[in-house]
Amino acid sequence: QHKLNETLEEEKRIIITLKESLQIEQIARQQKEEEMQQLRGEVTRLKSDFEQRWSSQIKM
Structure with missing residues (x-):
């Protein structure tokens, strides 16, 4: 039971980190x-x- 709780807590921490x-x-x-x-x-x-500058240069 204790080991299971540790594993669950570890997995919760991993999920939170992810x-x-x-x-x-x-x-x-x-x-x-x-x-x-x-x-x-x-x-x-x-x-x-x-394009505006190019256009004005062409018009000159």
Whole structure:
């Protein structure tokens, strides 16, 4: 009985640790996705800026 309780407590700790690790990974992934969104916005803005400058150069 004592050994069984120890095993159960150990497994509970493992599960808690895994849940915490999963949460940390999910937060990290969310941050990376937000960074990607910002970078995509930056690329879109730079592309638009470049196209406008290129277009004005051609018109000259």
